[in-house]
Amino acid sequence: xxxxxxxxxxxxxxxxxxxxxxxxxxxxxxxxxxxxxxxxxxxxxxxxxxxxxxxxxxxxxxxxxxxxxxxxxxxxxxxxxxxxxxxxxxxxxxxxxxxxxxxxxxxxxxxxxxxxxxxxxxxxxxxxxxxxxxxxxxxxxxxxxxxxxxxxxxxxxxxxxxxxxxxxxxxxxxxxxxxxxxxxxxxxxxxxxxxx
Amino acid sequence: xxxxxxxxxxxxxxxxxxxxxxxxxxxxxxxxxxxxxxxxxxxxxxxxxxxxxxxxxxxxxxxxxxxxxxxxxxxxxxxxxxxxxxxxxxxxxxxxxxxxxxxxxxxxxxxxxxxxxxxxxxxxxxxxxxxxxxxxxxxxxxxxxxxxxxxxxxxxxxxxxxxxxxxxxxxxxxxxxxxxxxxxxxxxxxxxxxxxxxxxxxxxxxxxxxxxxxxxxxxxxxxxxxxxxxxxxxxxxxxxxxxxxxxxxxxxxxxxxxxxxxxxxxxxxxxxxxxxxxxxxxxxxxxxxxxxxxxxxxxxxxxxxxxxxxxxxxxxxxxxxxxxxxxxxxxxxxxxxxxxxxxxxxxxxxxxxxxxxxxxxxxxxxxxxxxx
Numbered sequence: 001x002x003x004x005x006x007x008x009x010x011x012x013x014x015x016x017x018x019x020x021x022x023x024x025x026x027x028x029x030x031x032x033x034x035x036x037x038x039x040x041x042x043x044x045x046x047x048x049x050x051x052x053x054x055x056x057x058x059x060x061x062x063x064x065x066x067x068x069x070x071x072x073x074x075x076x077x078x079x080x081x082x083x084x085x086x087x088x089x090x091x092x093x094x095x096x097x098x099x100x101x102x103x104x105x106x107x108x109x110x111x112x113x114x115x116x117x118x119x120x121x122x123x124x125x126x127x128x129x130x131x132x133x134x135x136x137x138x139x140x141x142x143x144x145x146x147x148x149x150x151x152x153x154x155x156x157x158x159x160x161x162x163x164x165x166x167x168x169x170x171x172x173x174x175x176x177x178x179x180x181x182x183x184x185x186x187x188x189x190x191x192x193x194x195x196x
Numbered sequence: 197x198x199x200x201x202x203x204x205x206x207x208x209x210x211x212x213x214x215x216x217x218x219x220x221x222x223x224x225x226x227x228x229x230x231x232x233x234x235x236x237x238x239x240x241x242x243x244x245x246x247x248x249x250x251x252x253x254x255x256x257x258x259x260x261x262x263x264x265x266x267x268x269x270x271x272x273x274x275x276x277x278x279x280x281x282x283x284x285x286x287x288x289x290x291x292x293x294x295x296x297x298x299x300x301x302x303x304x305x306x307x308x309x310x311x312x313x314x315x316x317x318x319x320x321x322x323x324x325x326x327x328x329x330x331x332x333x334x335x336x337x338x339x340x341x342x343x344x345x346x347x348x349x350x351x352x353x354x355x356x357x358x359x360x361x362x363x364x365x366x367x368x369x370x371x372x373x374x375x376x377x378x379x380x381x382x383x384x385x386x387x388x389x390x391x392x393x394x395x396x397x398x399x400x401x402x403x404x405x406x407x408x409x410x411x412x413x414x415x416x417x418x419x420x421x422x423x424x425x426x427x428x429x430x431x432x433x434x435x436x437x438x439x440x441x442x443x444x445x446x447x448x449x450x451x452x453x454x455x456x457x458x459x460x461x462x463x464x465x466x467x468x469x470x471x472x473x474x475x476x477x478x479x480x481x482x483x484x485x486x487x488x489x490x491x492x493x494x495x496x497x498x499x500x501x502x503x504x505x506x507x508x509x510x511x512x513x514x515x516x517x518x519x520x521x522x523x524x525x526x527x528x529x530x531x532x533x534x535x536x537x538x539x540x541x542x543x544x545x546x547x548x549x550x551x552x553x554x555x556x557x558x559x560x561x562x563x564x565x566x567x568x
Contacts (some may be wrong), residue, residue: 012211016203018218022435023201029431033423040419041386043393050395057404064404079314086315090253094327097252101331108338 225438232433232443238451239444242283244295246306250335254310257332259339260298267301270370270560271340273333274306275360277352278324278463279413281455282308284539285350288448293539296549301563302556305336312458317407319460321359321467322484329360337367346371346556350539351509355379355471358517359482361496362489371559372496372521373552375538378509379491380516381475385507386420391472398468402461410456420507429453449540478520497525497559501548503533527555 039045071078205211250257274294276282285306286294298304307329312319337345345367349357354377361369378384390396401408418425429450436443470476482489498521502511511530518526529551533543 011204011206012208013202013204014211016201016215016218018215018222019201019203022438026431026435029423029428033421033428036423037421040422041389043389046390046393047395049390050393054395054397054400057400061404083313083315083317086313090315093252097331101334104338 222438225434228437229430229434232437232447233430236447239288239448241288241448241451242286243289244286244292244298249305249339250332252328252331253316254312255328256308256310257335258306258308259336260294260304260306262298262301262303264299264301266303266563268303268557268560269340269342269563270344270346270556271303271305271336271342272297272346272348272556273336274304275329275347275349275353275357276307276309277350278309278312278459279352279417279456281452281457282306284452284536287452287540288445291445291448291540291545293544293549293552296545297553297556300553300557302553302560303340303342303563305332305339307332309457312407312460314407316458317461320462321356321482324463325356325359325363325484329356330364333360333364333367333369342367342561344368344370344561346373346560348373348375348552349377350375351377351535352467353377354514355477358477358491358494358521359484359489361494362491363484363487369494369496371556372494372498373556374498374500374514374517376502376506376509376514376535377500377517378471378513379520380478380513381472382478383510384472384513385510387472390416391468398465398473402465406461408459408461408464410458413459414454414456417508449536478516491520492522494521495523496521498523499527499529499552499555501529501531501538501552503535503537504530505533505537506535508535525559 068078068080071080203211203214205214245261246258247261248256249259274282274285276285286292289295294304294306309328333345333347337343347357347361347369349355349372354374357372357374358377358379361372384391391398405412433443433446433450436446470482474481476482477489478491480488480490480492498517500514500517502509502514504511515528518528531538531543531548533541538544538548
């Protein structure tokens with residue numbers, strides 16, 4: 001019975017105040033946004049904002065000057081002092097970074113050179129065969145053999161000189177024992193070994 | 197749409213019930229919204245496995261570890277801007293350009309600038325290009341055992357990459373990819389109005405602030421679209437919660453968007469004066485430690501990607517690379533996105549990442565067994 005009466009009853013329609021408000025607000029915002037955008041592009045706005053900016057800069061300059069003067073005599077470190085230390089650290093870091101960069105470049109160059117040399121050698125394998133190497137080294141080997149002979153002869157000569165010097169030493173020693181004090185004034189005889 | 201604003205029920209009582217339910221849902225959505233803004237932890241980002249290859253001052257050069265087989269010998273180095281954090285390139289699994297390229301078989305590296313502090317206030321572009329980017333590229337080539345490299349420069353990172361590419365011949369810069377990188381500053385959109393205004397003096401700003409605070413840079417970026425950035429971001433979150441959609445991506449994006457870094461004052465001065473105000477790059481008038489940056493010297497293959505709705509680096513600012521750079525192989529692609537859309541979101545994942553990967557694959561040397 002109730003269901004039938006509900007069906008017969010027409011639907012009630014009214015304006016939704018929430019939706020109206022939402023629609024109205026967002027469409028107004030859109031229009032206002034556009035209007036504001038147009039306004040900020042005008043010279044009047046730019047000039048007006050510059051007046052405010054310049055007044056602020058004037059105030060800021062005065063404030064900075066006063067603060068700097070105060071901080072100069074203050075026992076506390078100012079942000080300028082801290083910045084000075086930070087600048088030193090940054091410059092030190094730059095130096096280390098520069099060195100690191102240079103080192104890396106040198107290592108890279110070295111690596112490139114090694115690769116180049118290896119490739120050069122690799123490209124010409126016949127130049128380092130045993131025969132070619134022997135041929136290339138023959139003059140050096142001959143010179144080495146000659147040098148070796150000369151050194152051997154020199155050793156023989158040195159041995160002879162050593163023997164002679166030993167003989168002279170013995171002779172001098174023997175003569176020193178035989179000599180009397182009266183004979184000291186006499187002229188010494190020439191050494192037989194040296195004459196030889 | 198008009199039908200959506202009506203509520204139809206069988207009786208007034210049911211309408212009352214429905215309105216009460218909506219009211220309760222809104223209360224809950226608002227409570228959750230506040231919870232997300234105030235208490236929720238920030239999601240983890242930059243999750244691709246990586247090792248530290250080199251560090252200098254606060255900057256770090258990362259090498260990403262691949263689980264897949266390496267296919268290409270030519271490595272990829274990401275150079276990011278000096279604003280915001282570079283983890284936008286590796287934001288979240290499934291939405292990471294780094295992850296995509298690693299999976300495609302590339303050897304990937306990223307130069308992360310770190311957080312600049314007071315002692316870095318005098319760093320200039322000459323320092324960044326000659327002392328940070330150049331050694332990084334050398335190290336990347338050496339580590340990858342490759343005579344050449346590819347560089348992907350995002351936003352200001354692309355501008356800095358251009359200066360590097362014009363000055364250094366070795367290692368060979370084989371491929372250069374620009375992601376919304378401004379080169380020609382003839383017409384820089386809103387920035388043109390702001391930065392060329394009579395009262396705007398970059399020297400005064402740099403001299404007074406010395407280290408430009410992150411809030412100042414953030415303010416400058418947000419003011420490009422103030423209502424959307426200061427209000428719209430948060431109302432969008434409320435709407436997402438109310439409609440019961442996932443909020444993970446909003447949280448990740450918001451974390452990155454609010455995670456800014458300080459800007460060295462000397463670099464800021466150069467950025468505004470030499471690039472925005474005097475457009476010196478395309479005039480070949482940039483001189484870094486006595487070395488002139490000449491764009492025609494850059495012979496790399498070029499891929500320039502732009503977002504058509506980008507209001508930070510306008511499309512024609514990047515497109516200028518096709519005119520000024522000296523190579524023969526030049527590709528220019530446009531996508532219907534904003535500045536961040538080239539690395540964030542579904543278009544980036546489905547179109548931009550695969551496009552970069554296939555372009556680089558065609559122009560990178562293969563990784564052979566004898567290279568190992």
